[in-house]
Amino acid sequence: MNEEINQLIALQEVDAELSGFDQEIKEQEQEISKRQLSINEKESAIVACQDKAKDLEQQKRNAEIENEEAGSRIKDRQGKMMQVQTSREHQALLKEIEENKRLMKETEEQLISLLENIEQAANEASELENLLSGEQKLLKEETEAVNKKIKKIEGRRKSVANKRDGLATALKAPLLKRYNMLLVKREGLAVVQTVEGVCQGCFMSIPPQQFNEVRKGEKLHLCPTCQRMLYYKQEESEEA
Numbered sequence: 213m214n215e216e217i218n219q220l221i222a223l224q225e226v227d228a229e230l231s232g233f234d235q236e237i238k239e240q241e242q243e244i245s246k247r248q249l250s251i252n253e254k255e256s257a258i259v260a261c262q263d264k265a266k267d268l269e270q271q272k273r274n275a276e277i278e279n280e281e282a283g284s285r286i287k288d289r290q291g292k293m294m295q296v297q298t299s300r301e302h303q304a305l306l307k308e309i310e311e312n313k314r315l316m317k318e319t320e321e322q323l324i325s326l327l328e329n330i331e332q333a334a335n336e337a338s339e340l341e342n343l344l345s346g347e348q349k350l351l352k353e354e355t356e357a358v359n360k361k362i363k364k365i366e367g368r369r370k371s372v373a374n375k376r377d378g379l380a381t382a383l384k385a386p387l388l389k390r391y392n393m394l395l396v397k398r399e400g401l402a403v404v405q406t407v408e409g410v411c412q413g414c415f416m417s418i419p420p421q422q423f424n425e426v427r428k429g430e431k432l433h434l435c436p437t438c439q440r441m442l443y444y445k446q447e448e449s450e451e452a
């Protein structure tokens with residue numbers, strides 16, 4: 213096979229390896245951001261719990277004030293009972309006392325349920341805080357582990373990248389330029405095999421005459437559909 217084609221095949225192999233490293237690093241980083249996201253969600257949930265507790269505390273203070281005010285109104289009306297002359301006035305005071313007693317009972321019930329809700333919100337917040345601190349600890353450990361892994365991957369990547377530099381400089385500049393452009397445009401796959409007349413990049417058929425030329429391997433051919441660089445490798449089963 214043409215030496216240039218061999219060089220291109222080797223370059224493509226190395227680039228696939230490099231892109232594999234990039235993918236590995238990305239996956240590691242995604243693991244971390246997934247954990248970070250879960251932590252962010254917990255932090256927001258805690259803030260929501262705290263806001264809810266604050267709101268409940270305010271409602272509790274309002275209910276306490278209402279309760280106290282109803283209590284003082286009862287005392288006030290009871291004091292006035294001795295001073296009124298007519299039964300009509302007497303009835304009016306009694307009615308007011310009854311209403312305020314009802315209000316007191318209502319606000320007391322409200323207070324009981326508010327206290328329960330406040331406690332519930334506090335429990336919820338502290339449960340979330342426990343989970344959060346566990347997750348933060350785990351994230352710290354995981355980040356350290358991931359950074360170590362990434363360092364290792366980058367070490368391996370570097371030696372492959374050096375190999376790539378060597379292969380790239382061996383190619384003629386215009387050919388390298390075309391290869392690099394294809395690599396970007398065709399998602400990391402610029403040089404592909406042809407199997408039974410089909411381009412393994414886009415899986416479209418190549419005209420039979422061109423496939424024969426590709427088989428000969430004397431000259432570089434591009435897929436008429438995807439423009440990828442084509443090569444032919446004889447399969448063991450195809451050997452005549």
Ligand SMILES: [Zn+2]
Nearest residue numbers: 411414435438
């Ligand atoms: Zn193609």
